[in-house]
Amino acid sequence: MDWAFPPNYSTYGVAIDQLFWIIFVITGIAFVLVEAGLIWFIFKYRSREGHTAYYTHGSDKLEVIWTVVPALVFVVLGVYSARLWAEIKNPENMPEGAIEFGVVAKQFEWNVTYPGADQALGTEDDFTVLNQFHFPSGEPVIVHLEAEDVIHSFFIPELRVKQDAVPGMKIPIWFDATQPGEFEIACAELCGLGHYRMQADVIVHERADFDAWQANQVLAQ
Numbered sequence: 001m002d003w004a005f006p007p008n009y010s011t012y013g014v015a016i017d018q019l020f021w022i023i024f025v026i027t028g029i030a031f032v033l034v035e036a037g038l039i040w041f042i043f044k045y046r047s048r049e050g051h052t053a054y055y056t057h058g059s060d061k062l063e064v065i066w067t068v069v070p071a072l073v074f075v076v077l078g079v080y081s082a083r084l085w086a087e088i089k090n091p092e093n094m095p096e097g098a099i100e101f102g103v104v105a106k107q108f109e110w111n112v113t114y115p116g117a118d119q120a121l122g123t124e125d126d127f128t129v130l131n132q133f134h135f136p137s138g139e140p141v142i143v144h145l146e147a148e149d150v151i152h153s154f155f156i157p158e159l160r161v162k163q164d165a166v167p168g169m170k171i172p173i174w175f176d177a178t179q180p181g182e183f184e185i186a187c188a189e190l191c192g193l194g195h196y197r198m199q200a201d202v203i204v205h206e207r208a209d210f211d212a213w214q215a216n217q218v219l220a221q
Contacts, residue, residue, distance in 0.1 A: 006157040009183075009204070011176040013160040015084055022080075026073060094174045098140035101133070102126075105145070105152035105165040108194035110185055117218050127217055131200035133185060136210040137177045145171045153189035156202055162188060177204045 005017060087093055100121040102113035112133045116125025121144075135141050145154055147165035154173070155162045158181065163173045183202040187195060205213065 008160065009158045009177050009179060009181055010160040011178060012084075012088055016088075016160045019081055019084060023077065026077070030070075089173075091172050094142055094172060095140040095176075098142040098174060099135060100142045100144065101135070102144045103133070103146070103154065103165075104148055105154065105187070105198075106148035107150065107192050108187075108198035110154075110198070110200040112200070114214065114217065125218070129217065133200055133202045134205060134210060134213055135177070136207040137180045137204045139207070140174055140176045142172055142174045145173060150191050151189050152187050152191050152198070155186045155188035156183055157186075158183045159202075164189060180204045180206055180209075 008014065008017065010016075100115065102121060104111040104113070110131050110133070111128050112130075113121070113126050113128045114134075115121045116123065116127055118125055143154070145163055145165045146169070147167045149167065151167070152165040153162060154165055156175075159175045159177060161173060161175050163171060165171065181204050183204070185200040185202055187198040189195075191198065
């Protein structure tokens with residue numbers, strides 16, 4: 001059902017999409033059953049001449065069923081999604097040898113910090129580019145996400161990445177783009193009057209093209 005989502009360029013995007021559709025189908029079935037029951041009750045117990053109202057105490061058996069079944073569904077979904085959540089969000093499961101970047105969100109821009117010539121983030125030769133996020137495809141990427149003022153949300157739909165940036169916290173996130181492309185970072189959290197214009201270009205390169213771009217940026221510093 002690719003029509004419902006932006007194209008997937010993430011290695012873990014398939015699992016996320018599958019979880020979405022599982023939840024969508026379950027909630028869709030529940031919605032149809034509830035609405036069908038509501039319509040049936042409206043029809044069955046409508047006001048009719050010659051019919052008097054009567055009171056019922058319900059059914060203990062039915063109450064147990066509609067309590068236990070949803071509870072079991074929630075437990076199964078919770079266990080399944082917790083495994084996926086840990087695989088994607090737990091810092092202990094982030095891939096080794098990933099390329100690291102720093103991203104600081106502020107009203108209303110994204111500041112992306114790149115490792116310099118030493119290829120290590122957090123050293124003196126790092127450089128920062130405003131509203132441009134370049135990285136190579138086919139390699140895991142770790143972003144250390146921060147916010148300078150209010151809560152923002154780092155959202156790249158094609159990479160199935162969405163994470164709030166919270167003032168006072170540095171939050172690591174990771175992803176792996178499967179192929180080159182051009183996307184956009186959108187702020188998915190209302191962060192002020194200029195929220196609508198808080199976006200940045202995402203350019204996923206082949207490795208050689210990324211190295212060339214980074215080398216040019218280093219020389220320009």
